[in-house]
Every structure is written in structure tokens, then in C-alpha cells.
């Protein structure tokens with residue numbers, strides 16, 4: 001059997017959500033079916049972490065001025081500054097001869113599409129971002145949507161919510177980011193109760209994650225629960241240091257009741273210390289991996305509604321797995337956390353149901369299988385297994401391929 005040759009492109013080697021999802025997926029791929037190279041546009045911690053799981057990694061450094069372009073200026077990648085890099089990337093792709101070029105970040109989508117087309121390769125865009133004007137500038141939204149529909153071979157999305165921001169598409173595949181086995185905790189029935197109770201928020205410190213809303217809710221809760229503690233787990237990553245400063249200044253009002261862990265290598269250990277996890281994104285989250293991760297440890301979750309989080313918290317075929325509140329509603333957030341803290345038995349029972357549910361619905365093996373199926377379908381070759389045919393649509397939250405009218 002000839003493995004399908006895939007080159008994955010990502011502009012960053014920082015460990016953001018999409019990159020962690022990539023890392024877990026790569027570790028779960030079957031090397032007899034997929035011959036994979038990850039090509040990153042910068043050096044960073046992801047390089048070593050990918051190699052540690054056996055991945056072949058190359059770094060092709062992008063001009064740092066282009067690499068530092070924030071998402072609000074992604075459209076300017078068309079500027080001449082990126083041009084020499086596109087040609088270097090095209091040369092690298094010609095050497096690597098992939099059947100499929102798989103792009104996993106917005107910058108890699110745009111640069112990778114041009115480079116791959118120059119050397120006539122099929123291109124998959126794996127969207128981890130909602131392509132919407134509440135997150136990206138309008139011209140970028142229009143450009144990305146148009147390219148997704150007309151220039152890309154196929155689109156993979158991390159949630160139905162992300163898909164809805166680019167539809168209609170000729171064909172798209174839903175591949176939820178999956179849980180690696182080591183992320184799933186033991187039956188939460190044995191979970192110790194943290195004393196004193198701790199409410200935490202986990203993730204990059206960023207306006208899109210809502211640490212300020214979390215701290216505003218914490219200020220309300222601090223008066224109602226004198227022994228309650230708060231933890232902000234994570235640090236600023238993508239040029240968001242100003243926001244991190246504002247967050248720390250705001251926390252000063254809560255004195256020693258708030259702790260900042262900074263960046264942590266192992267969020268699992270941090271999740272295990274929480275009584276409740278809050279997910280406070282004020283804008284809709286494309287998927288919300290950390291919500292699934294908390295549930296996989298048996299941690300009760302309060303999350304802001306919107307985007308992929310709704311799919312996780314309100315499954316079609318089961319009871320709600322957590323509490324949802326309106327984005328930006330600080331009083332509602334505090335009230336929802338309070339309700340969980342005041343009824344520990346119901347809260348624990350629901351968290352256990354959520355643990356069962358996410359174990360069933362988000363295994364990393366399903367993510368790896370969905371991507372392998374897409375790649376094999378796009379590059380049919382002698383001896384590739386029949387299971388490489390398009391995924392069968394299913395009603396549950398499993399990876400599925402949707403085919404609209406043929407192009």
C-alpha cells in the first residue's frame with residue numbers, strides 16, 4: 001500500500017489551539033497510510049513537540065515582519081513582502097512532492113494556496129477560525145470565503161459553527177479536534193473536591209478568550225464565597241501583551257485571591273485542580289477545545305454561548321453538558337458559577353455525564369481517520385484501502401463529509 005504524501009503547512013510554531021490540535025492528530029495518524037511532513041514558517045516550541053511524537057518537521061522561515069502580521073492585517077499578505085517566500089515555499093513543495101498540501105492557519109492558507117498552485121498540488125484548507133466580520137476585517141472575510149469556494153480543493157472545519165461561516169461550499173468535512181487518550185481522566189466519581197474551591201479560566205490571555213469578563217465575574221463571586229479562589233491559566237501569545245497587562249491590573253483588585261500560572265506545559269494538571277472551569281470568550285469560539293478538555297477531566301463547565309461551544313455543551317442526542325451564558329454577560333456568568341457551587345451533587349452528576357459524552361464523541365482517532373479519508377480520496381493511488389472513501393454522513397457529532405452539488 002502506498003501511503004498518501006501530505007505536507008501540512010502552519011505559519012506558527014507557537015502552541016496555539018490549532019497547533020495543539022495538529023500535534024495530537026499527527027501523533028494519532030497511521031504511518032502506513034500517511035507519509036506526512038509538517039512545514040512550519042517559524043521556529044518555536046511546536047517543532048520539538050512534533051518531533052517528539054515522531055513527525056518529520058521542516059522550518060522555512062518567513063520574513064518576521066510578515067510573520068508578525070496580526071489577523072487584522074492578514075489580507076496584506078498579498079503585499080510584495082510575502083512574494084519571495086511564496087517562491088521558496090513552492091520550491092520546497094516541488095522537492096517534497098506531496099499529493100496534498102494541507103494548510104492549518106489563515107496565513108498558511110493564503111500563502112500555501114498560491115505556492116501549491118504554482119507547483120500544481122491539491123490544497124486542503126483546515127479552518128480553525130470562523131471566517132466572520134466579528135473576528136476578521138471584512139475584506140479578509142470576503143477573500144477567504146471566495147477562495148474557499150473557488151480555489152481550494154477541499155475545506156475541513158473544526159465545527160459546524162465554523163462551517164456555517166463559509167458555506168455554501170462544494171464539499172466540506174467536519175473533523176472535530178479530538179482528545180488524546182492521556183487527556184481523558186478516570187471516572188470523575190473518584191474526583192477529589194478541591195479545597196478551597198477554585199474557579200479557573202484556561203487558555204491564551206487574549207481579548208478573544210475573555211479573561212477580563214472572567215475577572216469581573218470573579219469580583220462578584222468573591223463577595224458571595226469568602227473562601228473561593230480564582231486561577232488564570234495561560235499566557236499571552238500572539239502579540240497580545242497589552243491585553244495581558246490590563247488583565248493583571250484588573251486582578252489587582254482581587255488581591256491574593258487570584259493566581260496567574262503563566263504558560264503551562266500541562267493543562268491537564270491545572271484542570272484537575274479546578275472546581276469549575278469558565279470559558280468566557282466574548283466572541284463566538286470556533287470550536288473551544290478547552291471546554292472538551294475540562295469535561296474529559298470531569299470538571300464542571302460554565303461557558304459563553306456561541307460558535308462551536310454550543311455543539312459541545314448542547315449535544316443533539318444528550319443532556320446539556322454544562323451551563324451556557326450570554327457572551328459578555330458578567331452577572332449571568334457569576335450567577336451560573338454560583339448555581340454550580342451551591343448544588344455540588346447535581347453539578348458532579350452532570351460533569352460525569354459530560355465525561356462519558358466527550359469520551360465517546362471526541363476521540364482523536366476519529367479526527368485522524370477523517371483527515372486520512374480526505375487525503376486518500378484526493379490522492380487515489382494503487383493499493384489504498386477502501387475505507388479511504390468519503391466519510392459517511394452520520395447524525396451524531398462525528399467527523400462527516402458533506403457534498404453539495406458537484407462543481
Ligand code: GLC
Pocket residue numbers: 016017018021128129158177285286287288289290
Ligand atoms: C483555534 C480556535 C479554537 C479551536 C482550536 C482547535 O485555536 O480558536 O476555538 O478549539 O483552533 O480547532
